[in-house]
Amino acid sequence: MRNFLDKTPNIDFLKIKKQGYIVSTLLVIASLVIIFTKGFNLGLDFTGGTSIQVKFANRVDISQIRAALRLVNLQDSMIQEIGTEKVEYEIRVSLKKGKSSEIVQKVKKALKEKFGDRFEIRKIDYIGAVVGEELRKASVYSIVAVLVAILLYVGYRFEPVFAIGAVIPLFHDAIITLGIFALIGEEVNLAVIAAILTVLGYSLNDTIIIFDRIRENIKLRGKKNLLQLVNQSINENLSRTIITSGTTLFSVLALYLFGGESLKGFALALLIGIIFGTYSSIYVASPLVVDLDRFFRKKTAGEGKTSKAA
Amino acid sequence: MKTELKWKLIGVFAILVASIYFVISKPIKLGLDLQGGMSIILEVDVEHVIKTQYKQLAQDIRKKLKENNIDVLSLKVSEEKLIISLLDPTLNEKAYKVIKDNFPQVDVQISDGILNASFSQWELNRIKKLTVQQAVETIRNRIDEFGKLNANVSKLGERRILVEIPGVVDPDRAKAIIGRTAQLELLEVVDSAYSKEELLKRYPEGIPEGTKILEGIPEEINGQKVKEWFLVKDTPIVTGSQLKDARASVDSRGKPAVNFELTDEGASIFGEATAKLIGKRIAIVLDNKVVSAPVVRSRISKSGQITGDFTPEEAADLAVVLRAGALPAPVHILEERVIGPTLGKDSIDKTLKAGIAALILVGLFMIWRYAISGFISVVALLFNGLLIWATIVFLDITLTLPGIAGIILNIGMAVDANVIIFERIKEELKRGRTLRVSVEEGFKRAWDAILDAQITTLIAAFVLFQFGTGPLKGFAATLSIGTVTSIFTALFVTKLFLDIILGGKKSLKYAF
Numbered sequence: 001m002r003n004f005l006d007k008t009p010n011i012d013f014l015k016i017k018k019q020g021y022i023v024s025t026l027l028v029i030a031s032l033v034i035i036f037t038k039g040f041n042l043g044l045d046f047t048g049g050t051s052i053q054v055k056f057a058n059r060v061d062i063s064q065i066r067a068a069l070r071l072v073n074l075q076d077s078m079i080q081e082i083g084t085e086k087v088e089y090e091i092r093v094s095l096k097k098g099k100s101s102e103i104v105q106k107v108k109k110a111l112k113e114k115f116g117d118r119f120e121i122r123k124i125d126y127i128g129a130v131v132g133e134e135l136r137k138a139s140v141y142s143i144v145a146v147l148v149a150i151l152l153y154v155g156y157r158f159e160p161v162f163a164i165g166a167v168i169p170l171f172h173d174a175i176i177t178l179g180i181f182a183l184i185g186e187e188v189n190l191a192v193i194a195a196i197l198t199v200l201g202y203s204l205n206d207t208i209i210i211f212d213r214i215r216e217n218i219k220l221r222g223k224k225n226l227l228q229l230v231n232q233s234i235n236e237n238l239s240r241t242i243i244t245s246g247t248t249l250f251s252v253l254a255l256y257l258f259g260g261e262s263l264k265g266f267a268l269a270l271l272i273g274i275i276f277g278t279y280s281s282i283y284v285a286s287p288l289v290v291d292l293d294r295f296f297r298k299k300t301a302g303e304g305k306t307s308k309a310a
Numbered sequence: 311m312k313t314e315l316k317w318k319l320i321g322v323f324a325i326l327v328a329s330i331y332f333v334i335s336k337p338i339k340l341g342l343d344l345q346g347g348m349s350i351i352l353e354v355d356v357e358h359v360i361k362t363q364y365k366q367l368a369q370d371i372r373k374k375l376k377e378n379n380i381d382v383l384s385l386k387v388s389e390e391k392l393i394i395s396l397l398d399p400t401l402n403e404k405a406y407k408v409i410k411d412n413f414p415q416v417d418v419q420i421s422d423g424i425l426n427a428s429f430s431q432w433e434l435n436r437i438k439k440l441t442v443q444q445a446v447e448t449i450r451n452r453i454d455e456f457g458k459l460n461a462n463v464s465k466l467g468e469r470r471i472l473v474e475i476p477g478v479v480d481p482d483r484a485k486a487i488i489g490r491t492a493q494l495e496l497l498e499v500v501d502s503a504y505s506k507e508e509l510l511k512r513y514p515e516g517i518p519e520g521t522k523i524l525e526g527i528p529e530e531i532n533g534q535k536v537k538e539w540f541l542v543k544d545t546p547i548v549t550g551s552q553l554k555d556a557r558a559s560v561d562s563r564g565k566p567a568v569n570f571e572l573t574d575e576g577a578s579i580f581g582e583a584t585a586k587l588i589g590k591r592i593a594i595v596l597d598n599k600v601v602s603a604p605v606v607r608s609r610i611s612k613s614g615q616i617t618g619d620f621t622p623e624e625a626a627d628l629a630v631v632l633r634a635g636a637l638p639a640p641v642h643i644l645e646e647r648v649i650g651p652t653l654g655k656d657s658i659d660k661t662l663k664a665g666i667a668a669l670i671l672v673g674l675f676m677i678w679r680y681a682i683s684g685f686i687s688v689v690a691l692l693f694n695g696l697l698i699w700a701t702i703v704f705l706d707i708t709l710t711l712p713g714i715a716g717i718i719l720n721i722g723m724a725v726d727a728n729v730i731i732f733e734r735i736k737e738e739l740k741r742g743r744t745l746r747v748s749v750e751e752g753f754k755r756a757w758d759a760i761l762d763a764q765i766t767t768l769i770a771a772f773v774l775f776q777f778g779t780g781p782l783k784g785f786a787a788t789l790s791i792g793t794v795t796s797i798f799t800a801l802f803v804t805k806l807f808l809d810i811i812l813g814g815k816k817s818l819k820y821a822f
Contacts, residue, residue: 128645194785205764244730255718259661262343
């Protein structure tokens with residue numbers, strides 16, 4: 001049983017490269033549409049405001065909390081359950097409602113009136129408008145910086161064709177992950193951005209290991225039939241891809257299931273990113289290398305002809 | 311065993327011992343998200359300081375020009391410069407020279423017969439830097455006075471300050487102590503009234519130059535709440551910077567008050583001024599509010615008293631902030647996070663559970679797939695965990711919740727290098743090579759792929775470290791450390807153990 005992965009398979013991955021392109025393009029477009037129409041559920045880190053996390057001694061319904069907050073005119077605040085036991089909630093109040101210290105006092109007062117001492121404030125976060133704006137900018141900068149740095153590194157270690165082939169899937173992974181977050185309305189906060197950056201590193205990691213095999217095979221047999229070489233390289237690496245993605249998925253899944261509420265969004269982004277990162281290494285990055293290589297070679301060959309004719 | 315292997319084994323053993331030593335020598339530093347506490351990011355309003363500096367400069371320039379027999383017609387203070395016009399414009403050149411010679415930190419220009427003076431860029435930068443530095447020191451003093459010695463106060467970027475107080479704190483009291491400017495000023499009172507309108511009515515042409523209107527604090531007189539408004543001279547006689555000491559006390563009516571004492575320099579200035587002001591009122595102004603305005607009965611020099619509607623606790627807190635020094639500029643709270651201690655404990659418990667689950671799953675899988683070698687890679691994985699822990703302690707890195715997540719992610723990724731190598735070895739074995747040759751080839755060929763893969767992860771982690779804040783930095787840090795240590799354990803340690811176990815054997819059942 002344990003040796004079923006030992007046999008090097010001979011799957012023609014690139015036979016369906018067109019379908020791969022279509023699926024990926026559709027996914028990216030769909031993600032962009034969702035992102036632009038539905039928008040993100042941006043976390044406090046980016047919007048600013050006050051968030052108060054409260055844990056009650058016994059089960060409490062959201063409607064009861066809302067009723068309590070009506071006493072201090074904060075009934076339109078966002079109230080979100082944490083976990084599934086109906087004992088812990090996050091109350092988020094927008095910046096427009098006033099100073100954070102006053103809001104915290106108001107919420108405390110309202111809860112005390114309704115629930116007595118049967119609650120505990122677990123966490124208070126306040127983020128000013130300036131910081132939110134800055135964090136938003138810094139997140140975009142950091143994603144761009146990662147992409148540029150990676151482009152340079154891969155361009156240096158491999159050929160330019162590989163660099164492009166490595167970076168385009170990264171956009172693909174990041175956009176789809178964000179698209180899924182927008183679709184299910186999961187909160188996008190700093191931790192999620194961190195997860196996406198990690199996914200970029202991970203997805204690339206996966207791509208590079210296949211590229212490395214392609215490079216090795218090119219050295220052995222030349223570039224003549226790149227398509228076959230790429231297919232062969234993916235096949236040779238398949239057991240590794242399955243195993244590594246598997247072990248990483250195990251770890252992230254453990255984080256998602258047992259890591260507690262504060263890491264849930266973070267673990268989810270990693271989970272989605274790893275799945276699409278693995279997919280994109282095989283179905284986006286590898287075919288891109290083949291096609292880009294063919295395109296550039298045709299072009300240079302064409303130029304060679306014209307120069308000869310002249 | 312070969313001598314070379316022996317030395318390598320001794321090396322690995324030495325690292326193991328050193329790691330264990332670090333791990334048990336010092337507890338790991340936990341971030342606020344894990345141990346509970348409060349963190350605040352403040353922004354220093356440096357513009358405010360520059361404005362006050364301009365006011366001070368205006369006063370100094372006026373004085374210097376007078377000494378040189380140059381009469382000033384008007385001297386306007388704006389946000390970024392002084393506009394000086396002289397009674398006799400022919401003296402412009404002379405005034406220019408006087409300012410140039412006496413105030414090297416100032417750039418002067420004459421345009422349209424009017425002198426413009428502004429601080430040089432160098433001076434502005436110096437003021438900004440000094441202000442933030444002073445603010446950091448003042449806040450640190452204040453927190454120290456409150457016995458929170460393990461708090462961290464540090465500069466964050468150009469004009470921001472990060473304050474982290476671990477443990478249980480009363481956020482409101484902490485903010486009041488940290489964020490209070492506590493700018494004490496003693497100002498000459500020109501006029502006063504019980505409403506702003508009434509006061510303004512007396513000056514139909516606008517309030518005189520060099521004065522401003524300040525609000526008093528509400529007081530109860532004959533059972534009615536009233537608030538007095540004051541017209542005061544703009545420039546203070548003395549300020550809190552000339553304060554030597556401040557103590558909580560009680561006033562003549564037995565109510566809480568704060569007594570203060572001036573420095574020798576402050577006392578001599580104040581004495582001189584009060585001698586001239588007998589029969590007039592002096593406003594004691596705290597953060598732009600008049601807390602009291604006693605009438606000067608006689609020359610006062612050294613000490614004074616601030617009375618107001620204080621509770622004993624407020625008086626004590628005020629004495630502390632005055633004693634620790636005024637903030638050189640107002641500060642604004644940009645970000646504030648308070649984490650209760652139970653949440654931190656919950657987080658540790660949960661992530662620890664996740665980590666153990668990940669380790670067991672990955673470990674079992676590796677042994678199932680790679681038998682003896684799989685077991686070796688699990689040992690290497692544990693060793694890697696120990697190394698990460700030791701490095702965190704050694705480099706004094708603060709462990710945060712995302713930091714733990716970084717370590718857990720690492721468990722999955724760290725075996726990657728071993729998987730690449732082992733799969734490679736299996737391939738070689740399939741081609742009919744001997745165990746020895748296959749192992750050597752496997753390690754040699756996998757090297758490039760592993761290096762490229764790990765470097766790209768490092769790039770992502772490095773960028774995250776640059777741009778990230780607080781907890782995210784923790785994630786980037788553990789991820790980077792894990793990436794580096796896993797190269798060592800996956801390539802060097804596993805190879806060593808394999809070499810020892812395989813020895814000279816041509817083949818070994820369940821080796822892979």
